[in-house]
Amino acid sequence: MRKPKASRVIKLAVSILAAAIMMFPFFMVILNSFKARIEIAQNPLGFSGFVGFDNFVRAFSTMDYFRAVGNSLIVTVFSLLVIIVFASMLGYFLQRWNWKINKIIFLVLVSAMIIPFQALMIPLVSIYGNMGILNSMPILIYFYLGFGLPLSTFMYHGFVKGIPRELEEAAIIDGCTKLGVFWKVVFPNLAPVTVTIMILNLLWIWNDFLLPSLVLIHDYQRTLPLSTFYFFGTYTAEFGLGMAALIMAIIPLLIVYLVLQKRIIKGVVDGAIK
Numbered sequence: 001m002r003k004p005k006a007s008r009v010i011k012l013a014v015s016i017l018a019a020a021i022m023m024f025p026f027f028m029v030i031l032n033s034f035k036a037r038i039e040i041a042q043n044p045l046g047f048s049g050f051v052g053f054d055n056f057v058r059a060f061s062t063m064d065y066f067r068a069v070g071n072s073l074i075v076t077v078f079s080l081l082v083i084i085v086f087a088s089m090l091g092y093f094l095q096r097w098n099w100k101i102n103k104i105i106f107l108v109l110v111s112a113m114i115i116p117f118q119a120l121m122i123p124l125v126s127i128y129g130n131m132g133i134l135n136s137m138p139i140l141i142y143f144y145l146g147f148g149l150p151l152s153t154f155m156y157h158g159f160v161k162g163i164p165r166e167l168e169e170a171a172i173i174d175g176c177t178k179l180g181v182f183w184k185v186v187f188p189n190l191a192p193v194t195v196t197i198m199i200l201n202l203l204w205i206w207n208d209f210l211l212p213s214l215v216l217i218h219d220y221q222r223t224l225p226l227s228t229f230y231f232f233g234t235y236t237a238e239f240g241l242g243m244a245a246l247i248m249a250i251i252p253l254l255i256v257y258l259v260l261q262k263r264i265i266k267g268v269v270d271g272a273i274k
Contacts (some may be wrong), residue, residue: 062230075205148204156190
């Protein structure tokens with residue numbers, strides 16, 4: 001039997017070590033989600049002090065889990081829809097129509113990608129707060145459209161280059177309108193990059209804390225990240241409840257991934273090959 005090369009053994013060892021390092025925080029969250037606060041403070045790495053599912057039951061009730069999940073779903077789904085619709089159409093328009101102003105618009109969009117949200121946070125809250133239109137889910141979705149549009153448009157713009165113009169010309173000859181050409185011919189061919197954009201924006205919007213904390217004020221509007229933060233106050237922190245809440249916040253994403261696993265992987269692979 002051929003012995004494995006030393007380089008392969010080293011690569012395997014490094015991979016296992018890297019995986020263990022990345023999984024360790026997740027393991028700590030799971031371990032301490034079943035423990036009382038005192039036990040977490042005294043022995044966070046220990047296996048003693050288990051309280052069963054009491055933390056999950058209390059966290060479920062305190063954070064109003066179903067309402068928080070519903071709010072997160074509403075914000076995430078509608079944000080994804082508007083980002084995909086506007087970014088795909090804008091990317092197609094900027095690529096296919098060679099107007100001088102289109103190049104300027106594209107450069108502005110690309111430039112917007114390098115501006116950190118923290119630089120816009122205070123002016124954003126000040127301006128829209130003075131207008132009295134904060135504390136609204138539609139406004140939050142509008143903000144997500146604004147911040148998610150540059151990267152998504154950039155990705156669509158690059159992908160449209162690989163779609164033959166002959167397909168569009170044939171559809172126009174058959175009597176299809178320009179809008180019909182986009183939705184019936186172009187957009188179906190954008191499926192791989194659309195899946196990639198959906199994954200990137202889904203993870204960002206679902207897990208986002210900062211923007212909802214600035215826009216949403218009332219308790220009944222809280223998304224999952226805001227509801228999870230409820231357990232961490234200025235002078236006290238319910239670590240056991242908070243970690244149980246974190247686990248429950250992850251569950252919907254895991255379900256989505258397990259259900260759409262094959263399509264997600266296929267879309268990412270097709271997008272990479274393209």
